[in-house]
Amino acid sequence: MVDLHFLANPARFRRFSQRVLPSLGFATALMLAVGFYMAFFVAPADYQQGDTVRIMFLHVPAAWLSMAGYALLAGLGASLLVWRHPLAALMARAAAPVGASFAAVCLLTGSLWGRPMWGTYWVWDARLTSMLLLFFLYLGHIALSRAYDSPERGDRASAILALVGVINLPIIKFSVDWWNTLHQPASITRLDAPAIHNSILVPLLWMAVSLLMLFVLLVLLRTETEIDRRRLENAEAAA
Amino acid sequence: MSNHAAYILAAYLVAAAILGGLVIASLGARNRVRRELAARGLEKRR
Numbered sequence: 066m067v068d069l070h071f072l073a074n075p076a077r078f079r080r081f082s083q084r085v086l087p088s089l090g091f092a093t094a095l096m097l098a099v100g101f102y103m104a105f106f107v108a109p110a111d112y113q114q115g116d117t118v119r120i121m122f123l124h125v126p127a128a129w130l131s132m133a134g135y136a137l138l139a140g141l142g143a144s145l146l147v148w149r150h151p152l153a154a155l156m157a158r159a160a161a162p163v164g165a166s167f168a169a170v171c172l173l174t175g176s177l178w179g180r181p182m183w184g185t186y187w188v189w190d191a192r193l194t195s196m197l198l199l200f201f202l203y204l205g206h207i208a209l210s211r212a213y214d215s216p217e218r219g220d221r222a223s224a225i226l227a228l229v230g231v232i233n234l235p236i237i238k239f240s241v242d243w244w245n246t247l248h249q250p251a252s253i254t255r256l257d258a259p260a261i262h263n264s265i266l267v268p269l270l271w272m273a274v275s276l277l278m279l280f281v282l283l284v285l286l287r288t289e290t291e292i293d294r295r296r297l298e299n300a301e302a303a304a
Numbered sequence: 305m306s307n308h309a310a311y312i313l314a315a316y317l318v319a320a321a322i323l324g325g326l327v328i329a330s331l332g333a334r335n336r337v338r339r340e341l342a343a344r345g346l347e348k349r350r
Contacts, residue, residue, distance in 0.1 A: 101316075115308060116308055116309070116312060117308045117311060117312060119312050120311065120312055120315045123315060123316065123319045124315070127319070162326065163326065166322050166323060166326045167323075169322055170318070170319045170322050170323065173315070173318045173319075173322075174315040174318065174319060177311045177312075177314050177315040177318070178311065178315065180311060181308045181311050279323065279327075283326060283327065283330055286330050286331070286334060287330050287333075287334075289334065290330065290333050290334040290337055293334070293337040293338060293341055293347075294337050296341065296346060297337060297340055297341055297344070297346070300341075300344055300346055
Protein backbone atom coordinates (compact mmCIF):
# COMPACT_ATOMS: atom_id res chain seq x y z
CA MET A 66 0.00 0.00 0.00
CA VAL A 67 1.27 3.48 -0.84
CA ASP A 68 2.29 5.42 2.27
CA LEU A 69 0.53 8.78 2.06
CA HIS A 70 1.93 10.09 5.36
CA PHE A 71 4.76 11.83 3.56
CA LEU A 72 2.13 14.20 2.12
CA ALA A 73 1.22 15.41 5.63
CA ASN A 74 3.93 18.05 5.36
CA PRO A 75 2.56 21.10 3.44
CA ALA A 76 5.85 21.72 1.58
CA ARG A 77 6.01 18.11 0.40
CA PHE A 78 2.32 18.16 -0.50
CA ARG A 79 2.90 21.31 -2.55
CA ARG A 80 5.75 19.70 -4.50
CA PHE A 81 3.65 16.55 -5.05
CA SER A 82 0.68 18.62 -6.24
CA GLN A 83 2.82 20.66 -8.66
CA ARG A 84 4.15 17.43 -10.18
CA VAL A 85 0.76 15.73 -10.50
CA LEU A 86 -1.51 18.60 -11.60
CA PRO A 87 -0.49 18.98 -15.29
CA SER A 88 -0.98 15.29 -16.16
CA LEU A 89 -4.13 15.07 -14.00
CA GLY A 90 -5.53 18.12 -15.80
CA PHE A 91 -4.88 16.59 -19.20
CA ALA A 92 -6.36 13.20 -18.19
CA THR A 93 -9.44 14.89 -16.67
CA ALA A 94 -10.10 16.95 -19.83
CA LEU A 95 -9.79 13.80 -21.96
CA MET A 96 -12.07 11.76 -19.67
CA LEU A 97 -14.70 14.53 -19.61
CA ALA A 98 -14.63 14.88 -23.40
CA VAL A 99 -15.23 11.13 -23.84
CA GLY A 100 -17.86 11.25 -21.07
CA PHE A 101 -19.83 14.04 -22.79
CA TYR A 102 -19.64 12.14 -26.09
CA MET A 103 -21.01 9.00 -24.41
CA ALA A 104 -23.70 10.99 -22.61
CA PHE A 105 -25.00 12.62 -25.79
CA PHE A 106 -24.24 10.15 -28.59
CA VAL A 107 -23.71 6.65 -27.13
CA ALA A 108 -26.26 6.32 -24.31
CA PRO A 109 -29.79 5.57 -25.54
CA ALA A 110 -32.88 7.48 -24.45
CA ASP A 111 -34.53 5.86 -21.43
CA TYR A 112 -37.85 4.09 -22.05
CA GLN A 113 -39.55 6.17 -19.33
CA GLN A 114 -37.48 9.36 -18.99
CA GLY A 115 -36.65 9.72 -22.69
CA ASP A 116 -33.68 11.99 -23.38
CA THR A 117 -33.85 13.67 -19.97
CA VAL A 118 -31.91 10.66 -18.65
CA ARG A 119 -28.84 12.48 -20.06
CA ILE A 120 -29.17 14.98 -17.19
CA MET A 121 -28.60 12.05 -14.80
CA PHE A 122 -25.02 11.70 -16.10
CA LEU A 123 -24.29 15.01 -14.36
CA HIS A 124 -26.83 14.97 -11.54
CA VAL A 125 -26.00 11.59 -9.98
CA PRO A 126 -22.17 11.95 -9.90
CA ALA A 127 -22.57 15.53 -8.60
CA ALA A 128 -24.75 14.19 -5.76
CA TRP A 129 -22.22 11.44 -4.91
CA LEU A 130 -19.28 13.85 -4.99
CA SER A 131 -20.99 16.54 -2.93
CA MET A 132 -21.68 13.92 -0.23
CA ALA A 133 -18.17 12.44 -0.48
CA GLY A 134 -16.78 15.98 -0.31
CA TYR A 135 -18.62 16.63 2.94
CA ALA A 136 -17.35 13.32 4.39
CA LEU A 137 -13.86 14.54 3.44
CA LEU A 138 -14.52 17.84 5.27
CA ALA A 139 -15.62 15.91 8.37
CA GLY A 140 -12.50 13.70 8.20
CA LEU A 141 -10.30 16.77 7.84
CA GLY A 142 -12.17 18.45 10.70
CA ALA A 143 -11.50 15.45 12.97
CA SER A 144 -7.90 15.39 11.83
CA LEU A 145 -7.52 19.07 12.72
CA LEU A 146 -9.27 18.92 16.09
CA VAL A 147 -7.75 15.62 17.29
CA TRP A 148 -4.28 15.48 15.74
CA ARG A 149 -3.79 19.17 14.76
CA HIS A 150 -2.78 17.96 11.30
CA PRO A 151 -0.95 20.88 9.60
CA LEU A 152 -2.54 20.27 6.21
CA ALA A 153 -6.10 19.46 7.34
CA ALA A 154 -7.25 23.07 7.84
CA LEU A 155 -5.79 24.22 4.53
CA MET A 156 -7.31 21.32 2.62
CA ALA A 157 -10.72 21.88 4.28
CA ARG A 158 -10.63 25.54 3.18
CA ALA A 159 -9.78 24.34 -0.33
CA ALA A 160 -12.36 21.53 -0.49
CA ALA A 161 -15.43 23.37 0.87
CA PRO A 162 -16.07 25.57 -2.23
CA VAL A 163 -15.51 22.54 -4.48
CA GLY A 164 -18.08 20.49 -2.54
CA ALA A 165 -20.49 23.46 -2.53
CA SER A 166 -20.16 23.77 -6.32
CA PHE A 167 -20.92 20.08 -6.86
CA ALA A 168 -23.92 20.37 -4.48
CA ALA A 169 -25.14 23.38 -6.52
CA VAL A 170 -24.75 21.37 -9.76
CA CYS A 171 -26.70 18.50 -8.19
CA LEU A 172 -29.55 20.79 -7.05
CA LEU A 173 -29.81 22.77 -10.30
CA THR A 174 -29.56 19.79 -12.68
CA GLY A 175 -32.06 17.90 -10.51
CA SER A 176 -34.39 20.86 -10.75
CA LEU A 177 -34.03 20.99 -14.55
CA TRP A 178 -34.77 17.24 -14.70
CA GLY A 179 -37.74 17.59 -12.32
CA ARG A 180 -39.62 20.15 -14.44
CA PRO A 181 -40.27 17.85 -17.45
CA MET A 182 -40.50 14.63 -15.38
CA TRP A 183 -42.40 15.68 -12.25
CA GLY A 184 -44.00 18.84 -13.61
CA THR A 185 -42.20 21.04 -11.06
CA TYR A 186 -38.73 22.46 -10.47
CA TRP A 187 -38.88 21.85 -6.72
CA VAL A 188 -40.76 19.97 -4.03
CA TRP A 189 -39.99 20.04 -0.32
CA ASP A 190 -39.52 16.29 -0.06
CA ALA A 191 -36.95 14.72 2.28
CA ARG A 192 -34.24 13.99 -0.33
CA LEU A 193 -34.32 17.43 -1.95
CA THR A 194 -34.55 19.27 1.36
CA SER A 195 -31.67 17.33 2.96
CA MET A 196 -29.57 17.96 -0.16
CA LEU A 197 -30.36 21.70 0.07
CA LEU A 198 -29.32 21.54 3.73
CA LEU A 199 -25.98 20.00 2.63
CA PHE A 200 -25.45 22.97 0.30
CA PHE A 201 -26.15 25.38 3.20
CA LEU A 202 -23.76 23.42 5.44
CA TYR A 203 -21.04 23.95 2.82
CA LEU A 204 -21.84 27.69 2.69
CA GLY A 205 -21.77 27.80 6.50
CA HIS A 206 -18.36 26.10 6.50
CA ILE A 207 -16.97 28.59 3.99
CA ALA A 208 -18.40 31.58 5.89
CA LEU A 209 -17.27 30.32 9.31
CA SER A 210 -13.70 29.61 8.20
CA ARG A 211 -13.42 33.25 7.06
CA ALA A 212 -15.39 34.82 9.92
CA TYR A 213 -12.51 35.31 12.40
CA ASP A 214 -9.45 37.56 12.32
CA SER A 215 -7.40 34.57 13.41
CA PRO A 216 -7.47 31.87 10.69
CA GLU A 217 -6.83 29.18 13.31
CA ARG A 218 -10.07 30.05 15.16
CA GLY A 219 -11.99 30.00 11.87
CA ASP A 220 -10.51 26.62 11.01
CA ARG A 221 -11.53 25.15 14.38
CA ALA A 222 -15.07 26.55 14.22
CA SER A 223 -15.62 25.26 10.68
CA ALA A 224 -14.16 21.86 11.68
CA ILE A 225 -16.78 21.59 14.43
CA LEU A 226 -19.53 22.50 11.95
CA ALA A 227 -18.22 19.84 9.54
CA LEU A 228 -18.37 17.19 12.27
CA VAL A 229 -21.87 18.20 13.42
CA GLY A 230 -23.18 18.41 9.87
CA VAL A 231 -21.99 14.93 8.94
CA ILE A 232 -25.21 13.59 10.50
CA ASN A 233 -26.94 14.93 7.36
CA LEU A 234 -25.16 12.38 5.11
CA PRO A 235 -27.07 9.25 6.25
CA ILE A 236 -30.25 11.36 6.25
CA ILE A 237 -29.68 12.19 2.55
CA LYS A 238 -28.81 8.58 1.70
CA PHE A 239 -31.73 6.95 3.50
CA SER A 240 -34.33 9.74 3.15
CA VAL A 241 -35.91 7.89 0.21
CA ASP A 242 -36.32 4.77 2.40
CA TRP A 243 -37.36 6.45 5.66
CA TRP A 244 -39.93 8.84 4.21
CA ASN A 245 -42.44 8.77 1.38
CA THR A 246 -40.66 10.95 -1.19
CA LEU A 247 -41.24 12.00 -4.77
CA HIS A 248 -37.53 11.26 -5.41
CA GLN A 249 -36.98 7.68 -6.58
CA PRO A 250 -35.14 5.18 -4.31
CA ALA A 251 -31.53 4.08 -4.89
CA SER A 252 -31.01 2.32 -8.23
CA ILE A 253 -27.20 1.92 -8.30
CA THR A 254 -25.92 1.78 -4.70
CA ARG A 255 -28.14 -1.15 -3.73
CA LEU A 256 -27.15 -4.33 -1.93
CA ASP A 257 -28.25 -6.42 -4.94
CA ALA A 258 -27.41 -5.62 -8.59
CA PRO A 259 -28.00 -2.08 -9.98
CA ALA A 260 -31.44 -1.57 -11.53
CA ILE A 261 -29.98 0.22 -14.56
CA HIS A 262 -29.13 -1.28 -17.94
CA ASN A 263 -25.43 -1.33 -18.85
CA SER A 264 -26.02 1.00 -21.83
CA ILE A 265 -26.82 3.75 -19.33
CA LEU A 266 -24.80 2.50 -16.35
CA VAL A 267 -21.44 2.58 -18.21
CA PRO A 268 -21.69 6.27 -19.32
CA LEU A 269 -22.93 7.15 -15.83
CA LEU A 270 -19.94 5.51 -14.13
CA TRP A 271 -17.58 7.02 -16.74
CA MET A 272 -18.90 10.50 -15.94
CA ALA A 273 -18.64 9.73 -12.21
CA VAL A 274 -14.93 8.86 -12.58
CA SER A 275 -14.34 11.95 -14.79
CA LEU A 276 -16.01 14.28 -12.31
CA LEU A 277 -14.16 12.60 -9.42
CA MET A 278 -10.91 13.41 -11.23
CA LEU A 279 -12.08 17.03 -11.63
CA PHE A 280 -12.94 17.11 -7.92
CA VAL A 281 -9.45 15.83 -6.95
CA LEU A 282 -7.82 18.25 -9.39
CA LEU A 283 -9.67 21.23 -7.92
CA VAL A 284 -8.92 20.21 -4.33
CA LEU A 285 -5.19 19.75 -5.10
CA LEU A 286 -5.01 23.06 -6.97
CA ARG A 287 -6.83 25.01 -4.26
CA THR A 288 -4.89 23.33 -1.42
CA GLU A 289 -1.65 24.34 -3.11
CA THR A 290 -2.99 27.92 -3.27
CA GLU A 291 -4.01 27.83 0.41
CA ILE A 292 -0.48 26.67 1.36
CA ASP A 293 1.03 29.56 -0.61
CA ARG A 294 -1.49 32.00 0.87
CA ARG A 295 -0.56 30.89 4.40
CA ARG A 296 3.14 31.36 3.52
CA LEU A 297 2.31 34.85 2.31
CA GLU A 298 0.38 35.68 5.51
CA ASN A 299 3.24 34.36 7.65
CA ALA A 300 5.73 36.45 5.66
CA GLU A 301 3.56 39.55 6.11
CA ALA A 302 3.20 38.87 9.83
CA ALA A 303 6.97 38.44 10.19
CA ALA A 304 7.75 41.67 8.27
CA MET B 305 -33.32 15.49 -28.65
CA SER B 306 -37.10 15.56 -28.33
CA ASN B 307 -39.00 18.45 -26.77
CA HIS B 308 -36.88 18.34 -23.60
CA ALA B 309 -33.71 19.58 -25.30
CA ALA B 310 -33.91 22.96 -23.57
CA TYR B 311 -33.80 21.34 -20.11
CA ILE B 312 -30.94 19.00 -21.08
CA LEU B 313 -28.81 21.74 -22.64
CA ALA B 314 -29.56 24.10 -19.73
CA ALA B 315 -28.40 21.43 -17.25
CA TYR B 316 -25.08 20.95 -19.09
CA LEU B 317 -24.58 24.71 -19.48
CA VAL B 318 -25.26 25.33 -15.78
CA ALA B 319 -22.78 22.59 -14.79
CA ALA B 320 -20.16 23.92 -17.24
CA ALA B 321 -20.61 27.47 -15.92
CA ILE B 322 -20.31 26.45 -12.25
CA LEU B 323 -17.45 23.93 -12.57
CA GLY B 324 -15.64 25.78 -15.38
CA GLY B 325 -15.96 29.01 -13.41
CA LEU B 326 -14.48 27.31 -10.35
CA VAL B 327 -11.51 26.00 -12.38
CA ILE B 328 -10.85 29.48 -13.82
CA ALA B 329 -11.23 31.17 -10.41
CA SER B 330 -8.92 28.59 -8.78
CA LEU B 331 -6.23 29.04 -11.45
CA GLY B 332 -6.54 32.83 -11.16
CA ALA B 333 -6.20 32.71 -7.36
CA ARG B 334 -3.12 30.46 -7.61
CA ASN B 335 -1.45 32.80 -10.11
CA ARG B 336 -2.23 35.87 -7.98
CA VAL B 337 -0.75 34.32 -4.83
CA ARG B 338 2.32 33.11 -6.74
CA ARG B 339 2.89 36.61 -8.14
CA GLU B 340 2.69 38.08 -4.63
CA LEU B 341 5.12 35.43 -3.32
CA ALA B 342 7.48 36.18 -6.21
CA ALA B 343 7.25 39.92 -5.47
CA ARG B 344 8.43 39.19 -1.93
CA GLY B 345 11.22 36.95 -3.18
CA LEU B 346 9.63 33.81 -1.70
CA GLU B 347 8.98 32.10 -5.04
CA LYS B 348 10.91 31.85 -8.28
CA ARG B 349 9.28 33.84 -11.10
CA ARG B 350 7.73 31.59 -13.77
